[in-house]
Amino acid sequence: MYKAPVEEIAFTLKHVAGMDDAISKGLLGDLSEDLVDAVLSEAGRFATEEVAPLADIGDRQGARLEGGEVRLPDGWRDLYRSWIAGGWNGLTAPEAFGGQALPHMLNVAALEMWNSGSMAFALAPTLTMGAIEAVSTHGSAALKEKYLEKMVSGEWTGTMNLTEPHAGSDLGVLKARAERRADGSYRIFGQKIFITWGEHDAADNIIHLVLARLPDAPAGTRGISLFLVPKFLVNDDGSLGARNDLFCHSLEHKLGIHGSPTCTMIYGDGRFGDEKGAVGWLVGEENKGLACMFTMMNNARLAVGMQGVAIAEAATQKAVAYAKERTQGRAPGWSGPGMSPIVEHPDVARMLLTMKALTQGARAISYACAHAIDMSHRAGDVSRHWQERAALLTPIAKSFSTDAGVDVASLGIQVHGGMGFIEETGAARYLRDARIAPIYEGTNGIQAIDLVTRKLPLSGGEQVKGFIAELKEIAERVRRSNLDGFAETSVRLDAAISDLEAATDWLTKTLADGKAAEALSGATPYQRLFGLVLTGCYLAKGALAESGDGRGAGRIVLCRFAAENLLAETAALRDRVVNGAASLAAARILLA
């Protein structure tokens, strides 16, 4: 059973991702390390004791559609009620609406724990937090006044309605339409698919944020507007009014996250209300909906990255526990009586250590991204730098972490042997749940396109250069540390960073030369290369931080393992980026 790794999370936040630095500079208000520990500890307790025990039943029962209503798995309604009663939904939300305005870093760390407990459950607040952000950033004063307080408390949940059957990654072609009404409201019509927690019985109201097109809108992405469309209309006194003209038509039958209702939503077919059309209100300006949506999507991408970290953590814990307990065969050097625990077999140890390194690397990258987001709001003169850093890190955090989630969950099954394939064991669920994360909120391929075409050019390429220079400093500190066993690590880090630098330069030049197809052929290998280098460097940063007081031996050996066993891949990835495009292009005749 999952146990929240509160100390590891706190260490990574403080000493790897930059929280200690931000606190010491006074950029996080009156946040103290003690408060951080207290929040994490209580979140860890809740995730471990309340959320995780209900994950299996959620998976087995799934969400069910009965007479137009969605029934959550047994116990989930109460779980959600008790979760919001703990105030967890408003951790980072504005104080004006009842939130606690804590740094994003803290929320992301808590999100990791909710997701380790149950990814399907944690999706509800993940979507609500995105909706809160969109409304509080782009909504009118009236909308904020009417909706935010209950969304912040979690009494009402939120959703994002983007996808239509023919419009997934390409939102420019969506067809849902909105009509203006004289009172300033709109009527929304259309069908949306893959709407996470689009309907359920745990909250009194559900606030849908819906992308739709006005009759006179320009074609493509510049003609999309964002609307707030509540399940129940809200009266001026805040009480709930009539049912709005929208409903959940069906639930998807999915590989994983069974407890999370994935809804097809129908807007404006006349099932409810006197006049056809779901009543909605504009968020932001007409035809500027995509910009509003991107506000929530950036944070949502990091939130999805946390799902990868979370599953990787939970899968690793489970596999390590099993490998220590299960005995089979006699490992080389085993001197005990009878069979050895399988953890003694070098091959099993390799799998487990790979799982640990990927998990901790993904966590550090994601927390560093959250730190950059915090700094982009709080760092005054250098906010713009941090905004760019967050933009650069977001696709890596999303893709590397979600790939790690899948890879680690799959290794976890392998460690369990035949038992891993049996659903009751629980290892298989992690793979089933994790598999969606590299897909939604922009596939990892789309993240790679974003990284290469939009993020590398930030500040004329200086943002990524500056970042690489910071990584070189870490490698340099590893060398100067002279720590036992760390010499080879510094060599490996140097080589990996050189690979990153060479690939970055090549991509920058190739894009500048207008060779988009060549550059994009290497986007995915480049993204993974970046993530691996960051994994090595952040593990090193943690090892250096802890080595000062004589502890840290564990961090040093894990960093060594990553440097000497995982980072060799970077040369192959650089090669794919720099040399792979021609043979890929030639082979496309096979796909004609």
Next chain:
Amino acid sequence: MYKAPVEEIAFTLKHVAGMDDAISKGLLGDLSEDLVDAVLSEAGRFATEEVAPLADIGDRQGARLEGGEVRLPDGWRDLYRSWIAGGWNGLTAPEAFGGQALPHMLNVAALEMWNSGSMAFALAPTLTMGAIEAVSTHGSAALKEKYLEKMVSGEWTGTMNLTEPHAGSDLGVLKARAERRADGSYRIFGQKIFITWGEHDAADNIIHLVLARLPDAPAGTRGISLFLVPKFLVNDDGSLGARNDLFCHSLEHKLGIHGSPTCTMIYGDGRFGDEKGAVGWLVGEENKGLACMFTMMNNARLAVGMQGVAIAEAATQKAVAYAKERTQGRAPGWSGPGMSPIVEHPDVARMLLTMKALTQGARAISYACAHAIDMSHRAGDVSRHWQERAALLTPIAKSFSTDAGVDVASLGIQVHGGMGFIEETGAARYLRDARIAPIYEGTNGIQAIDLVTRKLPLSGGEQVKGFIAELKEIAERVRRSNLDGFAETSVRLDAAISDLEAATDWLTKTLADGKAAEALSGATPYQRLFGLVLTGCYLAKGALAESGDGRGAGRIVLCRFAAENLLAETAALRDRVVNGAASLAAARILLA
């Protein structure tokens, strides 16, 4: 929907795996290329038209235990009956018992197609074929006379009963026991788990092969005997007699292969018969059961490898079809109206080509292994050489193909985007089914141990050296071919083969120095390294074979893609083998 790639399979058999050579040397009897084509074509039709259409219902319904009887999914009983009516079960079985005594290569190719159609369904004959082999190799004349004909026809199916809850990979500790009876029979008692197709209603009888221990047996693997234990006792005239004292206690709830009943079998608890104990007959000698089991396990390992190839093929077909049809966004260089098919995006093309290269590589390795097995029975003076070659290739065929099955199926989901996560799409089932293959019949980690500790030392290391020399010749032929675009490929092949050679030498020396733990730390990376090198070389061999008559452009570009985009990984793998053990050993304090 899956369509059996009959031409590709025939090409790989003939021109890559060695069938043309064997036919021209007269080693395959009166087998002609025409007969091969006819058999493959008919198998392909059956797999495409009869098996594949019932895969989804098998997955959805699964096998169900009702009142001690296992009910197969709708239509599966008739499907099995019609499959055996086609004579497919006895393709390689001895003619004396109604088989067709065709080469193993042909059977393996057909197995690929059954598994692409439905892996859960194909497991039934896979197990029966293993049982036929054990009985025909080790059984007494009386046992053969009584059982083989109906097993060869498929009227009776077979099973392998090895695993017990505490004895999976380590059979030495199994507890099932056998008692001698005066009439020469035995009584079997115990519980076996994970018994594939252990109970079902499609065959008149089920012939269980069960490992058990005699009262006076030595401890460990030298005290295990193999018994034939039929579900129904068989009278001397061949008619079915009383129900034997065994039954299916429960079915596992698994991640995939739902249509295949995975049974817990109870022997000898007195539910049936007058005297407690399931009646069984010894196969081979007392306490030599493990050797008998290994006979069937070697071929079973290759059969499991075929599952990986099969899933990879089916998943690739599905993903390519979807990527050509689904439009989204505008790929660089896309000049058509509106959105481009996603296959035009370089990142999607990279995934699809990786899937194709891994699939064809795994197929070639597996067929080459089957060819070696055939030659080990037919090649006269050089049979021993081929026996060793088969032994060397078996762990690679099993592990590389099953890893490819998982990786390709996962990429297939990714290509489908959100639709890939929806069960009705069918892409997710491939991942669920494929995930067991790296585990059963010896985990891929155990295959790697076998490869390094038992196979590299064959003929004092000369077997693997000779094989590497053959691979160098292929690379040399690529260079001399002077084919357009193939120059870089020859360089890449050379480098990859050098990596294999260096890793092989290091492992050989390290084992000779008695450093087992160090060697085994690199066993899994070595195994993958070997598989990747073989993929590159076999793709090249196919390209060279077809280039002569002016065709073959497709094979050349796929080989180039593999050489220039996939083989760069071999340097990292060699590095892990040669340099990775120390940091792995150091990091094991984290698992204490």
